[in-house]
Amino acid sequence: MIYQKFKPSTHLAPYVECYYLWESQVYLSAPLQVESPPTGYTSMIFNYGDPYRVINEKYKDVPTPATFMSGQATKSYQLQLSGQIGIVGVVLKPSAMHTLFGIPMYEMSDERIPTEDIVGKEALFLHEQLLEAGTAAGRVQIIEQFLLRKLSQPKGAFDRTDYVANLILEKRGVLPIRDLMDELYVCQRQFQRHFLKKVGVSPKYYARISRVSKLCALMAQKQWKIQDWHELIAQYGYYDQSHFIKEFTEFTGKSPSLYVKGNTELANYLK
Template sequence: MTNALFQEVLPTPEVLRPWVAGIGSVSIGDRPTEPFVHLPEAATRVVVRTGEHGARSALVVGPRARASYHRGKRRVSCTELRLAPGTVRPLFGIPAVDLVGRAVPLGDLPGPGTRQLADELRWLTPEEAMEHLADVLPERLAATADRPRTELLRAGVEALSVRAGHVPGQVGGVARELAVSERQLRNLFAEGVGLSPKHYARINRVRTVLDHAATRSWAELAATTGYYDQSHMTSDFRTLMGVPPRSYFTGRLPQATPCASVRQAWVASRV
């Protein structure tokens, strides 16, 4: 199938694991006649993109509050690092909230060495780029990160995330567990994740529904992901995905739109 979207999870080097939540690759074949979905995403990503004629670029893609549906460009591939909470400011010099809904050329960001890093990544294959990032990122991040603040943020992220045997807490309860006010928790999330704690939790729950819908009933999914009931789950899913669960999983999707160019999207978001 030449029109398929191919996705692969790649191993994360041990040295990057304090700062990178995962690495993956995505490629689109010769005839991308089927639309593809950008799912809601709470993580900021560093993306090394290879275009149809082999040209490479290094981008930073911020959190995505809601899904979007697009017509694909042919022969495009990307390798991306999903950054762990608290990595954006020490790496790029800005809070994560400034990147929400944006795709930015890496070299345009104000962090130390971003322009040089972007120039280096342009000439490397995706595999070489990942090796290079493993060489340069840990030392830079260790020198600039606020460890106590990062650990507090990650404890909040963990408490609001769905995982085996754990139903995510409510924002107020999580703030009390961490001995901070809800306002402080919101500020932590704005800087280190880019989204409010509530919206982070909504994305995490909907992504869990997407991952497990094939093996669990709607009622079971609602109970294990922290929803009040199935109706609450359906409402959240529709808000973030644009359609209710049954429509999504039967292919009744919103109309696909072309992808905007990265620089156009970045400039428009700054106006």
């Protein structure tokens, strides 16, 4: 299985975390299930392989469109793949989708909306170009040019709300949200409203997502041991072990110890 990441250009770096290519080298003889915790990012996906399905708390089992945009995931979800995997995607920073496309992000949480519904027929032309491109670098370049065109006519402006969202992600959710609100906003209610529109969830909930996302990444990469609980509890700002376990289980559906032993994140399938 091939999984490659590509960095964005300097102009798009404030909005794009990375591009990625995910392909299977052989036809999958049996269905493959991959789980993902909420990551704190949104994404654009272009599928040139066989269709796959998504299971999450909101939709128990739905097919994904060939090309779609996904908002914030508020809980863990699973992908069910079969046949040939061929996906190129864009991982977008917390508020980038709103800036580039003007989407009220509270409408996008846990959703996968066909790209055509958002950008019109341009999405079909873009997908055709990606199908014709013969290399990973070629596909990434096509998407990059599309996003640069959108950046030249942004639907929103980068402001202090975007700054706070990016800072929460950078600090893994471990920072005093109330102090930030007091420092940057006269009206906290205004901040809450802007954040929900640009990111899709409240700032406090987003901080919780960011913490769990980082913890899951550590566990999936086998960089964490059960005996390290006390260190993690202190490092990630949990009150105690009970709070840590309850929070982790709420987002992933598994206790931390079970997640370490039996997660099926993509990292497990990559060599």
